[in-house]
Amino acid sequence: MTVIVRALRPEVAADAEGFAHVRHVAVPYMMSVPASVVHSVTHAHPDTHYLALLAERHGEIIGTAQVGLVPESAEPGQGYVNVYVHPEHTRHGAGSLLVRTAEEHLAAHGATRLLSWVLDAPGNRAFAEAHGYRPSRTAHFLRLDLAHGTLPPRQDPPPGVTLRTAADYAADPRPIFELDAETSSDEPGDVDVTMTDYEAWLTEIWQDPLLDHELTSVAVVDGRPAAFSAAYTDGGTRYATAMTGTARAFRGRGLAKLAKNDSLHRARAAGYTEAFTGNDAGNGPMLAINKWFGYDICATEVRYVRELG
Structure with a gap:
C-alpha cells in the first residue's frame, strides 16, 4: 500500500499518540508526549508556519516530521525539517515523502535555507546527502542513570545566592524569560537566535506540558535570576534538561552547575530514574559539567543544511 503524508490533526488523540510513539522509538533520548505534541501544533506562532507531519502505511503511523520557520x-528564510521514521518501517518511501512535503511547504512560505538534525549513522547520513543536504555541526545526546548512578553531593549556595524554582515565578515569569533569552542567544548553533517576543515565549515554552516548573531550578543573586536549569518530565520516569545557562554578568561562579545539581537531586527524590540532555559538540564547558555529573554520551546527531533556489 502507498505511503501517504498528511498534517497531524490535534483533535484526534491517535495522531498525537502515534507521533509521540514514533519519536520515542526512533530517538529515545528525546522526550515526546502526546500533550506536548498537541501543544506545539495548537500554540505555534503564526510566523513559524509550523507543521507536524505524519506518514501512514496500512493505516499505521510510521513516520513524522517537524517543519517550520x-x-x-x-x-530571514531560515527553516527546519526534522524527519524521523520508525526503524522497523524504513525503505517504504516515508522519509522521502516527508522531506518533499516539508520542503514544498517551507519554500511556499519563503524559506531559502533548511536545517535538519540527522542521527549520526551511515544510512541516515546517506539519506540526507542524497536529498541535497550537506553536513554542518554535530551535537551529542547524553544519559545519566538517576536510579543507580552517584550524583555529586548537594551544594549549599554561596553567600548572596539562593535557590528557587520556576514555580516561584508563576505570577510573573518575565525574569525567567529574560534569562532564557540571554543564555539562548549565546548557544552555539547554525542560526543566530534572538528571543524578543515575551507572549510567544509564554505560550510556546512556559506553558509547554513537558516543562516541569517545580523541578526547574533557578539560582538567584540579589533578587535577580542569574542561572537556571530547565527540566522536562514525561509524567513517568524520564527527566530531561531542556536548557541550562547563566547570565553573562554571573558567569564563572559555578551557578549553572549549582542549579543543575539541585534539579537533578530533586528529580531523583521525586522518582525519576533516567536523565537526558543534549550538547553541541563544540560546547566544551557544558560537556565538562555534564561529565562531572556522570552523564555519558549515548548518541550523536549531525546538523545538515540545504540551500534552496
Whole structure:
C-alpha cells in the first residue's frame, strides 16, 4: 500500500499518540508526549508556519516530521525539517515523502535555507546527502542513570545566592524569560537566535506540558535570576534538561552547575530514574559539567543544511 503524508490533526488523540510513539522509538533520548505534541501544533506562532507531519502505511503511523520557520533569526528564510521514521518501517518511501512535503511547504512560505538534525549513522547520513543536504555541526545526546548512578553531593549556595524554582515565578515569569533569552542567544548553533517576543515565549515554552516548573531550578543573586536549569518530565520516569545557562554578568561562579545539581537531586527524590540532555559538540564547558555529573554520551546527531533556489 502507498505511503501517504498528511498534517497531524490535534483533535484526534491517535495522531498525537502515534507521533509521540514514533519519536520515542526512533530517538529515545528525546522526550515526546502526546500533550506536548498537541501543544506545539495548537500554540505555534503564526510566523513559524509550523507543521507536524505524519506518514501512514496500512493505516499505521510510521513516520513524522517537524517543519517550520525560525522567526527569531536575524537572517530571514531560515527553516527546519526534522524527519524521523520508525526503524522497523524504513525503505517504504516515508522519509522521502516527508522531506518533499516539508520542503514544498517551507519554500511556499519563503524559506531559502533548511536545517535538519540527522542521527549520526551511515544510512541516515546517506539519506540526507542524497536529498541535497550537506553536513554542518554535530551535537551529542547524553544519559545519566538517576536510579543507580552517584550524583555529586548537594551544594549549599554561596553567600548572596539562593535557590528557587520556576514555580516561584508563576505570577510573573518575565525574569525567567529574560534569562532564557540571554543564555539562548549565546548557544552555539547554525542560526543566530534572538528571543524578543515575551507572549510567544509564554505560550510556546512556559506553558509547554513537558516543562516541569517545580523541578526547574533557578539560582538567584540579589533578587535577580542569574542561572537556571530547565527540566522536562514525561509524567513517568524520564527527566530531561531542556536548557541550562547563566547570565553573562554571573558567569564563572559555578551557578549553572549549582542549579543543575539541585534539579537533578530533586528529580531523583521525586522518582525519576533516567536523565537526558543534549550538547553541541563544540560546547566544551557544558560537556565538562555534564561529565562531572556522570552523564555519558549515548548518541550523536549531525546538523545538515540545504540551500534552496
